[in-house]
Amino acid sequence: MLRQYELLERVRSYDPEADESLINRAYVFSVAKHGSQKRASGDPYFSHPIEVAGILTDLFLDDKTIVTALLHDTLEDTVTTPEEIERLFGKDVLQLVDGVTKLSKIEAQSESERAAENLRKFLLAMSTDIRVLLVKLADRLHNMRTLHFIKNPEKRKRIARETMEIYAPLAERIGMYDFMREMQLLAFQQLEPEAYESITKRLDQLKEGGEDKVTRIALGLQTMLSTAGMHITVSGREKHPYSIWRKMQERHISFEQLSDIMAFRVIADSTDDCYRALGLIHQRYKMVPGRFKDYISTPKRNGYQSLHTTVIHEENARIEIQIRSERMHRDSEFGLAAHWAYKEKARPDGQAGWLRDLIEILEQSQDPDELLEHTRMAMYQDRIFAFTPRGEVHQLPKGATPVDFAYAVHTKLGNQTVGAKINGRVMPLRTLIENGDQVEILKSDAQEPQPGWLAFAVTGKARAAVRRYIRQKQRAETIALGEKLYEEIVSRLPEEITSKLGEKAMKAAVKRLKLEDRAALMMAIATNRVTDAEVLNAVVPGSAQVEPGEQDRLSQNHAISMLGLTPGIAFTLSDCCHPVPGDRIVGLRRPGEPIEVHTIDCLALEAGQDADWVDLNWDDRASGGTARLSVIVKNQPGALAAVSNIFGVNKANILNLQLVTREGPFHTDLIDLEVEDAAHVARIISALRAIDPVVQAERV
Known part of the structure; x- marks a missing residue:
């Protein structure tokens, strides 16, 4: 546990103008208030807020954030009052402590409700002051470091699962990769203990015999780049067990088949040197196709910048190399905290962009499971980059469609989407966008979000907007239907009573x-x-x-x-x-x-x-529907083409075609058609029965 003077020295080392008196008072106050309280480890409880404050000093955070860390459990776990904190430490500190406290008071009963409510409070607190999130992440990280002291295995797994699903992705989203990796590793150890032990043992076996392959490769890269006149530093590491396990699960391969378990980091002086180092590495080693990513020219939404490449090193070993400048490295280590970023607005499409999206999802989601689904989509998926015709870049998850792109640009544009051009060609809205595609959204003021979009929209923002519209539409149309039924019900009353009914009777x-x-x-x-x-x-x-x-x-x-x-x-x-x-x-x-x-x-x-x-x-203006036909067709060349031609001539769109049975020279197909009305269906069936390849056609 950090002593009082040690904590103060840490803060002074990066912020000489910090309020020493404020930090000292908070340290003493926390120790006094928590008194004889104990943690599961048996340590005094006040050691926890002090260690959380110590974690935040590694991020070079301001004195008020350090004080908030020292006090973050006093409102919840002691007899301290908000008035007392405001009087002793000021209004700003009270707001921060209160924000962190609210994140801890999860009153929902079910696990999904508790997790959703936790996330909901997180996002609302973050929208006010991002330092609340920084303190809470440090709080969770220290709790994960001491999780093994909790005796109840189910409680350990619940905390680990919550960390894996909410806290680690949030840390990644604000660029705090060290926090993310350590949380994932500690959670993985609890959730998959056998897999953790197996992978850890295999990593240890790679170092047996005194040969440290990672150090040897790092030294070779350092020598090669330095000989070319570059001033760089190279470090290497094996990927941590959770990262390895996830790749094994995604690729369905064993540990032995996994070739890129080593990662190396090249730190250069400038952006120009980053690209020069990349060129030298690609000249020396063969690049693995499809594994190069330029996050310098197109940063991730959390502001992360780096060049990523995978190459074939000696002995046919695949290694991953990240190349970045000192500033980019600092950003990637400390993320949003590196910028004192709770007021940082300099980066377009940076932290503020994804936070706005999550807040919008929060406002549009009613059900806990729906909120968790949308936010996990927003935080977990791998990203691609797509461009507007003006060259503006938008990040989307893999598998995104033009509908997702439209909502990423603006919710109003998403609502009015009628079509899309991808690289200049008009394409269906369910088309998957590829990395680097240029997407132009075609819109109409008369368009409304379509329920069918939920079948292929993948971003939380798009799905939340469509579902919100459906709920509003459902309410309006249900009320309209109720009005008609009400009029019919009261019409059964005697005429003299019906004529006198008005708003008063309704109320x-x-x-x-x-x-x-x-x-x-x-x-x-x-x-x-x-x-x-x-x-x-x-x-x-x-x-x-x-x-x-x-x-x-x-x-x-x-x-x-x-x-x-x-x-x-x-x-x-x-x-x-x-x-x-x-x-x-x-x-x-x-x-x-x-x-x-x-x-x-x-x-x-x-x-x-x-x-x-x-x-x-049906209303007189009613038009459009889906009809299902059962068609028995001769099993001969051109039969399906003839059937499709009938649909084309009659302007009916095929929504689905399923081969149900194949019996000798015949096969039976179920076909769903988009049609205008019953008369349209009858014309199509008559036309089908008139062609030779069709043995039988009828509506199901």
Whole structure:
């Protein structure tokens, strides 16, 4: 444990103007307040905040951050009050300590809720002052270093899993790679103890016999570059066990098959020297194709800059080399902290960019699992670079599509996306963007986010925006459907009563049903959470005296137009019969669920006796749907081409084609088509039956 004078000397070594009195008071205050409290290791509890402060001195952080580290557990674990901290240490320190304290108070019950709430508080605190995150990361790092003292193995694994899924990625996102690597290593040791031990033993075996291969290769690189007149330093290391294990899992290979387990770092004087060193290394050794990355010209979103390359060294050993300047190295070691960066705004698309994205995801995510899904997407995936037509660079995860790119540029652009040009060619929105592609987004003011985008959008920001729109659309359309059902329900009352009903009766009904407002009533009606009889009695008490068997009569609804509703939102078009405009349809209304729309002859209706039936009509403007056809085709050359030609001539788009059976000279295909209406389907089926390769064609 650091003594008081040792901590002060560390701070003075990089910040001679630090407030020594403030740090001394905080040190004494923390020791006094924690008193006789003990940690799981048996050490005095106050040793923990002191060690956290010591970790932060390695990052050269300011005196208020060091004081916050010393005090970060006093509000939660002692009788200290906020007023006491503000009086003794000032308002700024209180805000920082309070921010760190709030991150520790996780009241949610389930593991996913607790993790999501932790992350939610993290992001909100970070948006106010990033130093809160720096203190919390140092706090977690020290807790991980002493995790082995906790006796409960399940608790150790829970803390390790949380560290691996939230804290380590956050450390990586702000460029604090040393924190990230140590957290991952310590968490890996708890989560996969057998794998950790196995890989550690194999790494030790590489050093047996007194031959340190890493040192020998590093010395060779140093000599080669120095001989060329460069002033550089070279260091090397084996990759840590977690990094090796992850590569083994991703590539499905054994330890023996893993060739690039050694990594080397070349530190040069300037950016020009970095590129010169790269050229010399590539002249001397063969480069492994596809493994070169230039993060100097296109930095990572956390500001990280370096040249990465993998080459074939002597004895056919693949080695990874990172080349960077002194400044870049300092940034990569200390990350955001190297810039006193809680007020740093100099870098375009730097820390502020990804933080804004995460805050936006936070605002748009309602459910804990959804929040965790989106933020893990935002933090975990490997990155690619894509450019706008003006040359602006945007980082995206591998597997990103133009929809993801549009939302990365701006949420409004994402919402209005109708198409995209990739390298000058119009491409489908589900096309995967490759590293270095130029992407131009085609937009329309009339466009809205499409539910189908969720099938291929991969970024948390894009998926959160689409889901938010769907929720808003669902609410609006459910309310609209409820309004129509309400009008039909009250129309059953005597005409003299119906004509007198107004807003006052509506408000009285809302109050009697104990709902919040008119919108809540309409949603309850649409999703059958209140019965028709309950609505009638709420509007006019005593108007619906339900006798045995009479509820069936009260539940009979007249035709409800489907004007303006979007499939999959306020109602769902059933997958069993695939209704399209022009079909006779009926709706099944169950409590708390969207209305299921079926064709009138659908066999699934036999199982729908537990639901209220709603006789639905297509609106006159309704157009577009999915029809499923079963087509038996002769197994001969050109048969499928002839079938596809029919679809093309009739302007029907194939959404899916599945070979179901192959029996001798015939095969049966199930084909999903995008069509206009039932008449369109009938024309297509007639055309299919008229060509020779088709034996049978019918709608499923």
